[in-house]
Amino acid sequence: MTSDQRMLGAVRAAARTAVLDAWAVLMPTQCSGCGTPDRALCAACVSALRAEPRAVYREDLTIWSAVEYSGVVSRVLVAYKDGGRTDAAPALAAALRQAVGAALVAADPAQTPGGVVLVTVPSSRRAWRARGFHPVDLLLGRAGLRGSALLRPCAGVADQVGLGRQQRLDNRSGTLAATRPLAGSRIVLVDDIVTTGATLLEARRALRQAGGEVIGAATVAETRRLHPDIHRSRETD
Numbered sequence: 001m002t003s004d005q006r007m008l009g010a011v012r013a014a015a016r017t018a019v020l021d022a023w024a025v026l027m028p029t030q031c032s033g034c035g036t037p038d039r040a041l042c043a044a045c046v047s048a049l050r051a052e053p054r055a056v057y058r059e060d061l062t063i064w065s066a067v068e069y070s071g072v073v074s075r076v077l078v079a080y081k082d083g084g085r086t087d088a089a090p091a092l093a094a095a096l097r098q099a100v101g102a103a104l105v106a107a108d109p110a111q112t113p114g115g116v117v118l119v120t121v122p123s124s125r126r127a128w129r130a131r132g133f134h135p136v137d138l139l140l141g142r143a144g145l146r147g148s149a150l151l152r153p154c155a156g157v158a159d160q161v162g163l164g165r166q167q168r169l170d171n172r173s174g175t176l177a178a179t180r181p182l183a184g185s186r187i188v189l190v191d192d193i194v195t196t197g198a199t200l201l202e203a204r205r206a207l208r209q210a211g212g213e214v215i216g217a218a219t220v221a222e223t224r225r226l227h228p229d230i231h232r233s234r235e236t237d
């Protein structure tokens with residue numbers, strides 16, 4: 001074999017790999033919840049993501065959460081956020097929409113002219129670089145809702161992984177700031193997962209400091225047992 005033929009073979013192999021990679025992204029061959037072949041998200045895993053919103057509490061913040069963060073839900077969320085499996089977005093968005101709806105009903109937005117603003121937590125720079133998208137904003141969009149970017153990170157956030165609840169709260173304090181004065185704004189915070197609540201409570205602190213009123217929060221999932229799977233919860237993001 002000549003060196004030209006070898007080079008051509010290498011180029012063809014690389015092209016073939018690139019095509020297969022692209023195909024795998026376009027047409028996932030395994031369910032991201034259970035690994036069943038040939039389905040993006042199988043019917044059983046879609047039904048595991050069916051929302052049953054319930055109110056949970058972190059300090060005095062009421063959080064409406066659609067599903068429990070465990071098993072299928074945690075695998076689908078991790079694959080969606082960090083494994084490129086955005087094919088799970090419709091099912092996750094449907095769950096988030098239910099949670100947001102429950103939070104809005106509970107807060108009775110009809111009483112407020114101008115309504116309620118949905119606010120998401122900004123991605124860290126590192127998370128943004130790694131993903132190229134904001135997981136919660138994408139879900140809100142899929143749900144036909146819109147988040148307002150009223151928060152910005154104002155300091156480097158140390159990684160939350162492996163920290164206890166109080167450490168997470170301390171670690172988070174002062175890391176977010178509002179982007180503008182918010183007097184008169186009624187706000188529902190929206191995030192993907194609530195574990196200790198450190199992220200949502202810090203978001204509320206920053207919004208309140210700017211004069212906003214946080215009337216509740218909504219998340220796709222809640223870790224109902226405290227710290228069950230904290231290494232995969234990615235609450236920092």
Ligand SMILES: [Zn+2]
Pocket residue numbers: 031032033034035036041042043044045046
């Ligand atoms: Zn499945």
